[in-house]
Amino acid sequence: MALSRLENLYRHVILDHSSHPRNFGELEQATGMIELNNPTCGDVIQLHLQLKDDRIEDVKFSGHGCSISTASGSMMTEQIKGKTIEEAKQMIEEFLLLVQGKLETDESHLGDAEVLGGVSKFPARIKCATLSWKALEQLLLNNE
Template identity: 50%
Template structure:
């Protein structure tokens, strides 16, 4: 099996068997984002305590790339410090730009590396990661103005 086939299988596995899909019944930080270009939308919920992403869940509608990326992202950030989660988001941005980036602690994310060959799909892949940043990066609001 070649690498592209393996990556396709990983993406489809996360799409058909999403991890952390659903909403919390109690309080959580809610972040809603959409990609107006293609209609993908996500609601990301985070439970952050003492600088640690204790848990993460999401719901939404979109293509296999956006929903798989959300599944992978929530798996990767659970139990991580906010700082480490933001570093993962930065590495993911680099990956989408075609720059070398490794995710040794969560290799499934590398399955999305081929998306950078399709510029229109990059926004699909980064939607969940942008929601993560919006929710936990205290400087992000200031950067957007």
């Protein structure tokens, strides 16, 4: 029964981020922007980043997608704001391992995004969960 309560909590966190996404919108002063889509399901994300002195000063995302995609974008933006580029890259790597089932959540530093580790059981949903993180990865590579 405890596992059922934990699963319900995870669902609640995902639904909260999906229904009330944090950092949703566009940045007027963005130093970088990228748009990615998931052609399998039609999810689209635009990620806007403001970098200053090797640190993510601000971040927002916009677009449309399923609840997993939207929740993941919301969770990601909350976690990376204020982080250095190197810290953000480590978080991307950690998240990608997590959703592939290759990292235990007790080893993670991803905050609410840890609940998305459950998508590893649903391979078709992995692309939904990773879309915003892949956008961040590409955007940071473009700014090197």
